[in-house]
Amino acid sequence: MPKSKRNRPVTLSKTRKKGREHKEAIVNSIKQALEDYSSAYVFTFENMRNLKLKEFREQLKSSSRFFLGSNKVMQVSLGRSVADEAKPGIHKLSKFLRGDAGLFFTNLEKEEVQRLFEEFEEHDFARTGCMATEKVELKEGPLEQFSHEMEPFLRKQGLPVRLNKGVIELVSDYVVCEEGQPLSPESARTLRLLGIKMATFRLQLVCRWSPDDFEAYREGLDLSDVESS
Structure with missing residues (x-):
């Protein structure tokens, strides 16, 4: 006997896709952060652990704000060129929003930010696909x-x-x-x-922007296209 076309499984756990409104909200939040904080950083991460990041965010919430998500949306928020940048020189950060990266806005002094990021790490069990650090x-x-x-x-x-x-x-x-x-x-x-434990969750600063300065932290970064734009 043929199966009835009416008897089709229905998934009740479907989630609504994040659409244009969600992206616009992120853009607006980042532009507001540019007004609220004195400097902005691009950072990269490896072996992400959400709970540890949440604790770090909570620790700095009075002075700073983190943004993680689509690199393209974050680039649009900052501007990708001089013509559309939200603040003078801020488009330079967009060029380094690649791969596993995020934005960090803060009122902290840069020396304090560097210290916090250098000290931040969490050792954890490695997941499938991670590279073994030892035999x-x-x-x-x-x-x-x-x-x-x-x-x-x-x-x-x-x-x-x-x-x-x-x-x-x-x-x-x-x-x-x-x-x-x-x-x-x-x-x-x-x-x-x-x-x-073979995995270490780290955050690494890539570059910093302030109204008066742009600074790269990682050796070997190609700044030629940034400096010429």
């Missing part, structure tokens, strides 16, 4: 840190294990990951079980 190898023998109930789970992660008198043991040496190689889902889960 991790388990030697043949008992894995006494795990209870016997873990044996089926460890086996699913690819570990050559067996139960011997209620103790999990490796029947041969096993390489969990190789340095410089991306982590598989199984490797990431195993490292978490072993308590080995």
Whole structure:
């Protein structure tokens, strides 16, 4: 009997796409931040951890504001050239909003901003696809840190294990990951079980703008197109 076309699954968890109104709100917020704060920075990030960033934002909310999202929307907010820039010279920041980047507006002195960003980091367990920072190898023998109930789970992660008198043991040496190689889902889960953290969430300043100055922080940045514009 053919299936009824009326019996179609309906997803109740669909979310409304962020449209033009949302983008316009971001543009307006960034333009307002240009009025409220004395300087603006572009920063990049790696191994993003939302909870840690939220804590950092909360710490600085009285003096600063962060923006993360579409680089194109942030570029439009600042202006991409002298002709459409929101403030004199601010379009220079747009050229560095690439990849995993954000904007930071603040009234803090630049020395204080540099100190805060240099000290900010969070060590955490690496996720699937992250590059291993070291080789991790388990030697043949008992894995006494795990209870016997873990044996089926460890086996699913690819570990050559067996139960011997209620103790999990490796029947041969096993390489969990190789340095410089991306982590598989199984490797990431195993490292978490072993308590080995390979990811560090960092924020790195790229450049700074103020009404009187533009400054690049990272060595090797190509400033030729910025200085000529």
